[in-house]
Amino acid sequence: MPELPEVETVRRGLEPVLAGARLARVTARRPDLRFPFPDGFGQRLTGARIEALRRRGKYILAPLDRGETLIIHLGMTGRFVIDDPRARRPAGDFALAAPADPKHAHVVFETEAGAVVTYFDARRFGFMDLTADGSIDAHPRFAGMGPEPLGAAFDADYLAAAFAGRRQAVKAVLLDQHVVAGLGNIYVNEALYRARISPLTAAGALTNKQRAGLVMTVRSVLEEAIEAGGSTLRDYANAEGAMGYFQHAFQVYGRAGEACRTPKCGGVVERAVQAGRSTFSCPRCQR
DNA sequence: CCCACGACCTGTGGGC
């Protein structure tokens, strides 16, 4: 599912259709996703105007003109599909992801301009909520959330403080959204590879130089992935139904048993399991 | 606080 680059790609795809749009009707086709929809979900959105589309970590935020903000998390398999009769099909060729299965169409947003935006989520690990504006930072989902990895607050000094004294593996610490918001299993593996740091290293044992390097590689891998429209493994597709293509740039993720791509390294990518999730790394060039 | 593990839910791909 979507990590920061995929969520940002989805946000950018939805923005031209939803930002500034008034919602003619919003329908939840079942009572819950991972959690129940908030009371009156459809009614509270119907008639509201979406002022903007923002992102925080892996969340999409849609502030409304009614003083509430719609919060959306895509979980593992959340996906939006836009049907906008006014929009011209984008030119050029791009690979289309497999069509979303209609039986997993859980929420339908219809705008007054006639666009229909449908949320699909096979596994239903995603969720939506409504909260009063201004209380986003107090919302349990956001309280204590770490800085944006592409923002100025995420730097070597910040990481020094966040990692200090932590004996937990650096990979697990980077996956903790309280430390930094938006990284997931793919990009943590790729950023550690680029920084030549073993995922198993205790976070508190990293050197200044390693932390500074990690800040750079986290940023670069996320920026490049956003540029590529995210990564498509199975379910992910952008709002136009197209696949991202950053998966072709993976250096370690999903490459167990294959040759390390570092020139002259000669190592073989290994798969390990940390906290129940696959870790990929080259034991030869990541220390 | 740390960590491993199971739970949530469905689909898919690989091995036999």
Next chain:
DNA sequence: TGCCCACAGGTCGTGG
């Protein structure tokens, strides 16, 4: 072809 198991981009809760 069919079946079964392992695994999947995320988080949360529990128990040691």
